[in-house]
Amino acid sequence: MSLRRTPLYDRHAAAGARFVEFGGWEMPVHYGDGIQAEHDAVRQRVGLFDVSHMGEIEIRGSGAVAAVDRLIANDLQAAEDGQAVYTPLCTPAGGIVDDLLVYRLAADHVFICCNASNREKDFAWIRDHLEGATAVDRGEDFAMLALQGRHAPAVLQPLTDLDLSALGRFRAVHAAVAGVPALVSRTGYTGEDGFELYVPADRAGAVWDALFAADPALRPIGLGARDTLRLEMKMCLYGQDIDETTTPLEAGLGWATKLAAGDFIGRDALLAQKAAGIPRRLVAFRLDGKAIARHGYPVVDAEGQPIGQVTSGTRSPTLGVPIGLAYVPTGQHAVGAPIRIQVRNRVESGVVVKPPFVRPGA
Amino acid sequence: MSIPNDLRYTPDHEWARLEDDGTVTVGITHHAQDALGDVVYVELPEVGAALEAGAQFGVVESVKTVSDLFAPCAGEVVAVNAHLEDAPETINAEPYGAGWLLKLKPDDAGALAALMDADAYRAHCEAEAH
The missing domain is CATH 3.30.1360.120 (Probable tRNA modification gtpase trme; domain 1)
Structure with a gap:
């Protein structure tokens, strides 16, 4: 087509x-x-x-x-x-x-x-x-x-x-x-x-x-x-x-x-x-490192088992850090909760943050 | 589009240059950085790592996508460009210069002859565009 x-x-x-x-x-x-x-x-x-x-x-x-x-x-x-x-x-x-x-x-x-x-x-x-x-x-x-x-x-x-x-x-x-x-x-x-x-x-x-x-x-x-x-x-x-x-x-x-x-x-x-x-919530997160978590990357628990999935990810052009959205189990979705994401062969750590990532017009 | 005549090229849009000291410098081409857009992160192997020809050795990430990097020939990593950790955008600005990725001590420097020359790479890019 x-x-x-x-x-x-x-x-x-x-x-x-x-x-x-x-x-x-x-x-x-x-x-x-x-x-x-x-x-x-x-x-x-x-x-x-x-x-x-x-x-x-x-x-x-x-x-x-x-x-x-x-x-x-x-x-x-x-x-x-x-x-x-x-x-x-x-x-x-x-x-x-x-x-x-x-x-x-x-x-x-x-x-x-x-x-x-x-x-x-x-x-x-x-x-x-x-x-x-x-x-x-x-x-x-x-x-x-x-x-x-x-x-x-x-x-x-x-x-x-x-x-x-x-x-x-x-x-x-x-x-x-x-x-x-x-x-x-x-x-x-x-x-x-x-x-x-x-x-x-x-x-x-x-x-x-x-x-x-x-x-x-x-x-x-x-x-x-x-x-x-x-x-x-x-x-x-x-x-x-x-x-x-x-x-x-x-x-x-x-x-x-x-x-x-x-x-x-x-x-x-x-x-x-x-x-x-x-059962699950779409949360906003940012990562501590520089690698970007992209659509489909698994969210994992402390043992490395998948518990959710990244739906969107990029480096925030405004903040200069990796940000994204992910579904996580309810109970792990509170602002400030840690989040772990499997990025290729490593687990990247980050935190659930309160959206929006950026205050417009600021 | 810049395709220097003194480099060899892979189908994955990397370039390789045999230096006077016998090492091979590796980077991504102008075409590759242009297709990626703003590079924001590069993941490179440790110095000392042994790479097979064609093996994935790292990734380069732009705002819009992530792309695997493949070794143009077999060899041992003797240097990685630490400057890219803080300034990955150098790959966009100078893909054939300060934006180099790593240097290999090749198992067989003659293996570079199997890669494309500038004319063949130009034809490869044009073929991909259609």
């Missing part, structure tokens, strides 16, 4: 992008100066990501909000129009089909952003389980740009009549950006202030170019830094930290799982797991 390309592919190539396969897409991993420089640009200033590989699903109908609310773990009924809600989408057994950003645009209009690799699966799942509304896969229609970093408002404001100072975190509104109709969302996957812009795919280039024209120092940022930025915030990556074999309670997504706010698919299983005791 050939890889998909976003409408901005040629611009990435011209900017010196190195491409990798991700979720069936050929995406920039970095633009030649490396992940560290791009990571620092976002933490210290601002950067622009092409995340057009992300999927979009639009749901309309008089009962759209109530219909979606029965599918997702978070509480869309409690949200206001114009609010974005992060949520797991669960199987009846409580596993995670995907993690989503769900926009309540109006009582009869919901817009969902999902992971690229799950787009077809999610759309089929939602279509098959949705009652009282109609779902449309809009993934081909939209490009998505993420402008992230403390200077993001200053870069974006001259391109829109929308008063960005009035747009709060996790709020979204339709507005023109550089003359192009967009859904402007104050969200992101970096922990920094910033915006995600959903624009018509065939006009993405105009918005991309206008942002670079508005700030000649703006840097394009690849998926490599997107991963290190999200990991420093302990934001989950689907397929790596969470999947259909993990529950939101195990993954530390209880804050996005409203068990007391009405029924949803998977709720009974999650209530049962909570009552029986959550």
Whole structure:
């Protein structure tokens, strides 16, 4: 199967992008100066990501909000129009089909952003389980740009009549950006202030170019830094930290799982797991040495026996030390608890830490 | 892409140079460091270790990936680049110079003739890109 390309592919190539396969897409991993420089640009200033590989699903109908609310773990009924809600989408057994950003645009209009690799699966799942509304896969229609970093408002404001100072975190509104109709969302996957812009795919280039024209120092940022930025915030990556074999309670997504706010698919299983005791927890850790614990490396006990697994790991570009996420047995997940990880032929020691690893905007 | 003519190359993107004193200096190529990105950690063997040709002797880690290192020829490790412990990014900046990995006393210096020369390595990289 050939890889998909976003409408901005040629611009990435011209900017010196190195491409990798991700979720069936050929995406920039970095633009030649490396992940560290791009990571620092976002933490210290601002950067622009092409995340057009992300999927979009639009749901309309008089009962759209109530219909979606029965599918997702978070509480869309409690949200206001114009609010974005992060949520797991669960199987009846409580596993995670995907993690989503769900926009309540109006009582009869919901817009969902999902992971690229799950787009077809999610759309089929939602279509098959949705009652009282109609779902449309809009993934081909939209490009998505993420402008992230403390200077993001200053870069974006001259391109829109929308008063960005009035747009709060996790709020979204339709507005023109550089003359192009967009859904402007104050969200992101970096922990920094910033915006995600959903624009018509065939006009993405105009918005991309206008942002670079508005700030000649703006840097394009690849998926490599997107991963290190999200990991420093302990934001989950689907397929790596969470999947259909993990529950939101195990993954530390209880804050996005409203068990007391009405029924949803998977709720009974999650209530049962909570009552029986959550067997394992996704923890944030840092290691004492320099070796990096990567996805799939075993967490071991004092005798060297496997008791868990690393799901994500890198060297934190901000802190300069190895960090990661791992599932460990409940009881060994407290902040300050020691953790041992088998890295090739050695056991590296570290400690469970309180997330996020980095305080953004600091 | 820099591929010096005076070095020999392995399919795993390492280079080897026979020095005047009969030792062989080993590193990773410009192409390899470019593909890895920012190198943040290097794991090297102890001085005195005996390596078989093609044996894994260490790893080089970048932010995005970890890659095994393989001995280009059989020999005894006579030096490792201790500078990399505190400054692994030297591999990105000077892969053929200060970013060298280790020096071997080869069992048979003639074994380097079996490795690729610069032209063959360039063709190898181009073939891999397709």
